[in-house]
Amino acid sequence: MKVKKTIAIVDDHILIAQAIKGIIANFENFDTICECENGQVLIDKINAHNDVPDIVLLDISMPVMDGFETANWLQKNHPEVLIMVLSMQNDEQSVIKMVKNGAKSYLLKNSHPRELESALNKLVENGFYYPEWASKIIFSSINKNTNSALSKLTEREKEFLKYTITEKSYKEIAELMFCSPRTVESYRDNLFEKLNLKSRVGLAVYAIKNGYDQ
Template sequence: MKTKVVIVDDHKLIAKAIGSIVNDFTDFEVMYEVENGVELIEKFKSPDKLPDIVLLDISMPVMDGFETAKWITKNHPDILVMALSMQDDEQSLFKMINNGAKGFMHKNIHPQELEIALKTLLREKIYFPGWATQKLYSSINNPAPSPTYEITPREEEFLKYVCQDLTYKEIGEKMNCSHRTIDGYRDSLFTKLGINSRVGLALFAVKHKYFNPDDFKI
């Protein structure tokens, strides 16, 4: 079975070019191409139109990549979103991550790199090229002002566990509380911090020193 890919890009020539490249890969095939998030949502009404990966342009009319990524994350969290952009600006990178994107790459990526990126995303559930990783590393390690949000002690504990390789159910077991309570902590932090994904929460926790790997060494 080939991995199903959908391309969302308002530039038809670019979408067709990317689609042609992806279809040349042995393990991937393009299901269809749409021009914006609204068209994608319409397609998603049919269960047989749901892909494994969405290659998502950021700058689009009607419904851009940021809002589309947020919608996919909320309604179809198992679908992997890879952001496509001609830019490498930090703001777009962080906003796409906060909205649920699991990867980010340039549109002018070499076909061989694109295949590696798709395989890595499918295997690891995350993919960022070197330049994006460097921006994330710099952001985490640069001194950050203390946040002004009121985060409760239990939410702080939740943030620490979010940075580990644990499911939400396992976090609930660690914190001795129900899955519904864990969902409450997560949703509360999403609202307070303006974040929409677990990756965004983890980045926030590390950057603002809520997580220290030494605290969890056995």
């Protein structure tokens, strides 16, 4: 017999939580193990019984502990839990903040039950699932952040960024750029700060993603 994935529903609207539970009861691969009216109730249940669900269906606006705080706690304490946001909030700020806090999927409450089941299956299979509207918001945010970061780089920093893809040492890069090794180190440190990276590997990956290997 196939083991079903366990789900915790976190929503302060009891009728909605009960309705979602009833819908999930018809899904072949999933089973609801608890409904919680806010994130704190979920945390208390997990800590008391050590019964961690495979998936958390998480609303955003809730009293005591909202979806943002709950997702952040889950990400830090139980990163293996797959978080699916189930909310009526579809604004860019909410979507991006939930994704940053660990949400791996984002659905609206007016989604069809078939979409919910399909999304849950894809979430389990791939580790994430975002419908087209949410994907557009996420990719738009990534592009904005990338363009913003690139606009802050000097021409010399961009030149140094190209060399991070090569196997040349920092000393060799300094010779190619006709500057001192200490200057090259300052370019590196500036890029670490501006791009929020911590290693040459990170710089190289960033350079490749943004076409500096052409």
